Amino acid sequence: MMDTSVYGSRCNACGKVSYPAHCVCPECGGGAFEPVEISGEGTVLTYTDVYALPLDYAQRYLRLGMVELDLGVRATGQLLDENPEVGKRVRVAIGVVRQSDEKRIYGLQFVPV
């Protein structure tokens, strides 16, 4: 089965978790990492309903959010919440975030806890 998870990276030298991953650790300059699955719960930092959509989206608007994950990193993704609020608790779910031709792209969605 295809792995649809999203990964950040943990630096082997200093332990800093980064998302998205870098080739060089922004904290210590290290170059060796272990993948860290972006998962669990977090808090909504900010969000928007965007009506100026790029290609590949047929709906009227997309609700996007930035979440501070308990994991220690922030992530941007689609916020699937009818009543969004700054400070609200959400958890990571993985879903289809974009569909280009026949290709489905999986990524982070945030749903209410």
Add this chain to the structure above:
Amino acid sequence: MRQVAIVGCGMTKFGRSDVSLLELMCESSLGALRHADLGERWVDAVYVANMGAARLNKQTAIASALVDRLSLFPAMAESVENGPASGASAFKNGFLAVASGMANVVLVTGAEKMRAVNNLEATDFVASLTHPEAEYIYGVTLPSLAGMFTRLCMERFGVTAEHLAMVAIKNQENALKNPFAHIQQRITMEGILHAPEAVVNNPFVADPLRLYDCCPVSDGAASLVLCALDLAREFCPTPIRVAGIGQATDTHAVHERPDPTQLTAVHLAAEKAFSMSGLSPKDIDVVELHDAFTILEIAESEAAGFFPRGEGHVALEEGTTSLTGALPINPSGGLKGRGHPVGATGVAQLVELTWQLRGEADARQVKDAKSGFACNFGGFGNNVIATVLVREDS
């Protein structure tokens, strides 16, 4: 390092254009060369700023094409692509060429023809500068990053929809005095925010940002002629000295910044430009900021050091940044009013400052302007160039 001066400038009217990208570039370049009145002096190098010709206009290597059209052989020439900061990037490269002694006279032309494609394609084109895996795949666009940024600023600093509208109203008012500006429309607080029909006329684009909080999609070109200052004194009555340039980068994904409301690259770029010039924010008479979204004018005015953090909207409210205020910001109309052909913008900001410092800005002239500051904001603040210009009286 040699001192460098701007000795001429020109631009096309921004807006929707029927002529080709190359025609736009020729028009602004010839305008700047005429304005510079170089006599027998020759252009040694050409820098072209452009972000999307390969995708939007199916044309590449446009600096070579411009040299050919203007018969500037055998001038050195190259294109500079640095997202929405391409304009100031090309300018910086032109500056370095003259400062190093590799060139005496340089032409810098920024251009973009975005209306060649529909709005959906144009939005997607600009969105392609976002992080491909951590932002773009989610449908993130520049307006959406700006929307999320705005919500944070509202929560933390008390910025309101009215403050954002004040930026739009001020800049579109200034644009009415700029014959090169894309938007020629007077707007009011009532019309875009409080009237019942405002929800129709001014809908959300990326809430809390509305249509009138966003710059238009424009075609256009802007050009500058640079020359070594000692040579410029021989023929140019009012050389505009490039006193300082600073550039700084920040994380690609906006969410990775320690504080996503902090425009660190703006702060660092401005600090470097001021340090190089020996001036400070209080010495500046006129400012051009990168208001692709109204919130950015407020946030950049703080990050660049003109106002304390969280107080930019207060200065705006008090009229400090209006055309007749103590520190006029975006007398040209800014990106909001002048328009935003991405590759041209950074050059157009410096064209406006040059006109202002030479006293050639007509109805929007800032009185006794001797020093100017510009901020060209690439990505969503991940690559920023600040410039300080000073009038050299002979």
